[in-house]
Amino acid sequence: MSLWLILLLGGLITFGLRFSLIYLFGRFEVPGTMRRALHYVPPAVLAALIFPELFLNNGEFSITALNPRLLAGLIAILTAWYSRNTLVTITTGMIALFLLQSIAF
């Protein structure tokens, strides 16, 4: 599948998701269970994207102190929790990774 086709389909699906219930309102009620389930989509999907980046090193499980991405990621998680600020979290995490990579070898 060419990348342009992927972008087009991805765009159509995204628009469809945003447009669907605005268009269908009055004809279709969102069931309570689905509404609850949708609530857990962001934490589930984002965790599935975050965890392998922190815990896996070239596909291998790496939980040692020599895994700078795991340490920098944990620092970023703490920063995000306490600061609740997007920019501060990204900056702190990047600086942490730079420092940890320069002292590691």
Place this chain on the structure above:
Amino acid sequence: MTNNQSSFWAGVRAELPLLIGVFPFGMIYGALAMNSGLTHAQAQAMSSIVFAGSAQFVTSQLVHEGAPGLVIVLTIAVVNLRHLLYSASMAPYLKDLSLRWKTVLAYLLTDEAYAPGILNYEKEGIQPSSHWFLLGAGFTLWLTWQMSTALGIFLEAAIPPTWPLDFALPLTFIAMIVPALKTRPMVAAWLSAGIVAILAYSLPFKLGLILAAGTGILVGTALETRR
């Protein structure tokens, strides 16, 4: 100024503080997309065709890893499923608008346009010019996203390739989701999805991602229902 105009500009003003976070996001996306092997045109076009921050990051990442097209499209759908909730919650306020207005406002309905838009509706109710507020907020975000993408694409060449810029992706996701983990079911959904993602990482076609997301959604929903 007419009511429509003042409502539009009120929407623009409500959006301005959010841009402090959005602009760097857009730049990081532009640079990451170039890093992932997209062309200038593809990286820029994605910002207006897909127009959804996290899905654009994920798409760049999957293109970089050579994931099959069908998996990328399915992943975009899963990542953007939350927009169904926004659509459901906006629907009662937009029900009397023309199809053209519904189409434009749905296209602009991102996380950062939904937030000020729904707050305004909850505060003011449906006024004759309310939809101009949502248009003002949404359009301001759209314009900022296009410009910051372009700047990120432009600056990518100036960023040394040894910099671990790809780490900005998980950091972005951490910054977005960690402050939202306020209840036990949310934390459980997050942790269970993360653990399954590591265990199932070696599955082909990025199926581990779908499996992990499904697990997290089930765990969160089950825990909430049990209470």
